[in-house]
Amino acid sequence: MHHIQSISVTGSSVSTLDFTNIPQTFKHLHIKAYTRMQASQNVPYDLTITVNGANPTQFAFHRLSGNGATASSANYTNDTLFRVPLVVPNAFHTSNVFGSALIDILDYSATTKGKTLRALGGQDVNGGTEPAAGWINLTSSMWNSTSAITSLTFASFGNFAIGTRVDLYGLTSSNKDGL
Amino acid sequence: MAISRFAASRLTQGLPKYQSAWDQDNVEQGALVPIASGVITTQGTNQIQFANIPQIYQHLMIITNFRSTAVASTEKLYIYTSNTSVGNFSSTILSATSSSISSTRVTNDYYGSECGLTPAASSPAGVFGSSETHILNYVDTSNHRSAITKSSCNIDGPSTSQIVASLCRGTGAINYITMFVYGNSGNLAPGSNATLYGIKASA
Numbered sequence: 001m002h003h004i005q006s007i008s009v010t011g012s013s014v015s016t017l018d019f020t021n022i023p024q025t026f027k028h029l030h031i032k033a034y035t036r037m038q039a040s041q042n043v044p045y046d047l048t049i050t051v052n053g054a055n056p057t058q059f060a061f062h063r064l065s066g067n068g069a070t071a072s073s074a075n076y077t078n079d080t081l082f083r084v085p086l087v088v089p090n091a092f093h094t095s096n097v098f099g100s101a102l103i104d105i106l107d108y109s110a111t112t113k114g115k116t117l118r119a120l121g122g123q124d125v126n127g128g129t130e131p132a133a134g135w136i137n138l139t140s141s142m143w144n145s146t147s148a149i150t151s152l153t154f155a156s157f158g159n160f161a162i163g164t165r166v167d168l169y170g171l172t173s174s175n176k177d178g179l
Numbered sequence: 180m181a182i183s184r185f186a187a188s189r190l191t192q193g194l195p196k197y198q199s200a201w202d203q204d205n206v207e208q209g210a211l212v213p214i215a216s217g218v219i220t221t222q223g224t225n226q227i228q229f230a231n232i233p234q235i236y237q238h239l240m241i242i243t244n245f246r247s248t249a250v251a252s253t254e255k256l257y258i259y260t261s262n263t264s265v266g267n268f269s270s271t272i273l274s275a276t277s278s279s280i281s282s283t284r285v286t287n288d289y290y291g292s293e294c295g296l297t298p299a300a301s302s303p304a305g306v307f308g309s310s311e312t313h314i315l316n317y318v319d320t321s322n323h324r325s326a327i328t329k330s331s332c333n334i335d336g337p338s339t340s341q342i343v344a345s346l347c348r349g350t351g352a353i354n355y356i357t358m359f360v361y362g363n364s365g366n367l368a369p370g371s372n373a374t375l376y377g378i379k380a381s382a
């Protein structure tokens with residue numbers, strides 16, 4: 001696994017985190033997202049990912065979730081971006097708690113197949129009342145396009161809180177030097 | 180210590196005279212770097228601890244392959260992190276067995292954050308459970324620390340897979356982490372092992 005780029009929110013909050021000109025030399029992408037929003041609502045926000053700067057209606061997702069009381073599932077079709085639901089706590093939740101998401105996009109540069117995102121993420125806030133309590137989610141999100149992924153823009157609702165960071169990694173399928 | 184390696188590709192690149200043909204980076208490891216590992220060879224403890232964790236990485240990953248000696252089918256797996264004082268651990272858990280799925284929550288946990296299950300002495304011999312725990316931004320001493328775990332405990336019977344979000348409240352540094360089994364008075368069986376990895380956020 002090789003580090004490509006990191007973006008941290010320091011000094012002042014921002015609404016998007018943009019990874020552009022993603023090298024096409026890896027086999028898969030891995031993302032570690034550590035996020036919190038400044039806005040407030042009882043349910044954790046979704047982490048959204050716009051691909052290549054455009055939002056065609058070519059996406060879908062489904063999730064398997066637990067909120068400490070109930071196991072549930074949901075899906076959404078005709079979406080306009082990758083979506084990792086319920087992984088971003090906000091000002092409503094326990095202070096200084098950030099959500100964690102481990103995101104994989106396999107074969108991101110392939111031009112013969114669609115793209116699938118797999119994510120494991122959530123947060124615990126030491127109790128609370130559903131839906132404002134902790135969530136743990138397993139998500140699959142699809143982009144029905146054979147275009148290569150060259151940029152990813154992370155967003156949610158409003159501005160990311162100071163301390164948010166997203167790290168992008170590339171995974172190879174062979175020895176780096178071809179030995 | 181840098182690992183130097185001669186790369187065959189360097190022969191064809193036509194390097195300028197000032198550039199070394201020897202790689203000086205740990206190119207084999209990339210961003211994922213093993214820090215330490217522990218193996219149980221003799222029964223007598225319920226934990227593997229990683230101490231003196233370097234503060235030079237961005238994220239941590241802990242992989243366990245555990246079996247408990249408890250007189251039970253399974254025993255709970257916990258994580259303790261040094262930034263957190265007792266009573267300040269909590270978890271949100273999603274569990275799947277062979278017949279149902281459920282979600283539970285543990286608050287104000289005393290000894291650590293519950294993050295999975297391991298096979299114990301009443302399960303088929305030689306079967307170990309596996310878990311993978313990620314702590315993102317472990318060096319962030321401005322905020323509490325969280326962990327995400329996926330755990331598999333398949334004992335060819337009442338088996339359980341779990342994914343867990345853990346909160347380890349405290350803004351201190353994570354200098355050491357303990358992975359342990361608890362709940363049915365078991366120890367770790369010989370052959371149990373754990374490995375700690377650091378993940379860099381730089382080239």
